[in-house]
Amino acid sequence: MVSPSISITNSRLEDIDEIFRLYGIASEYQKTKKTVVVWPKFKRELVETEIWEKRQFKLLLGGAVACVWAITFSDEQIWEERNADSAIYIHRIATNPDFRGKNFVSKIVAWAKAYAEEKEIRFIRLDTLGNNSKLIQHYTNSGFDFLGMFNLKNTDTLPEHYKEAPVCLFQIDTKA
Known part of the structure; x- marks a missing residue:
C-alpha cells in the first residue's frame, strides 16, 4: 500500500476557516483533560x-490539512532573557482529529531544523501551559529538551490563558 505524501507549506488566507476549526477542536479536546489549560x-x-508574514504553516497529508502551527522569532514575555538568543518559537500546534497519532511534532521538528539551518537560527523553542506530563513526554520524545516549569513575570500582552498556570519551556539546540 502506498502512503499518502506529506508536505509542509505556508498557510494561505483561504485556509483560515480550517485553521480556526482545528483550533476549536483542540480547545474542546483540552477541556476533556483536567491538567490542561484551554x-x-x-x-x-x-x-x-501570521499568514501575510508567512509565519503560519500547514502540514498536508495526501492534500488534506492534517496539522497547523505558527512561528515567531521573538517571544520576550515567555522566554525573558533567553529571548536574546537566535531562535524560532513554535506556537499553537493543532492537529486534525482525522490524523491524530501520526506524531506530526517529529515532522515539525524536522522541518524546523531545516528552516533554522537555512536561516542560521540556533534554537527551536516551544512552550505549553500547566503540568501536562503526557505532552511533556511527547515533546521530549520528539527531540526537545524540557527546561522546566516557570512562572512568568509579565503576562500583560499575552493571551489570557498564560495567566492560568506555569509555563513549560522546551528547546532544541541546533548546534548541540
Whole structure:
C-alpha cells in the first residue's frame, strides 16, 4: 500500500476557516483533560497577520490539512532573557482529529531544523501551559529538551490563558 505524501507549506488566507476549526477542536479536546489549560478564542487578525508574514504553516497529508502551527522569532514575555538568543518559537500546534497519532511534532521538528539551518537560527523553542506530563513526554520524545516549569513575570500582552498556570519551556539546540 502506498502512503499518502506529506508536505509542509505556508498557510494561505483561504485556509483560515480550517485553521480556526482545528483550533476549536483542540480547545474542546483540552477541556476533556483536567491538567490542561484551554486555549482561548484567538483573534482572526492575529492569524491573518501570521499568514501575510508567512509565519503560519500547514502540514498536508495526501492534500488534506492534517496539522497547523505558527512561528515567531521573538517571544520576550515567555522566554525573558533567553529571548536574546537566535531562535524560532513554535506556537499553537493543532492537529486534525482525522490524523491524530501520526506524531506530526517529529515532522515539525524536522522541518524546523531545516528552516533554522537555512536561516542560521540556533534554537527551536516551544512552550505549553500547566503540568501536562503526557505532552511533556511527547515533546521530549520528539527531540526537545524540557527546561522546566516557570512562572512568568509579565503576562500583560499575552493571551489570557498564560495567566492560568506555569509555563513549560522546551528547546532544541541546533548546534548541540
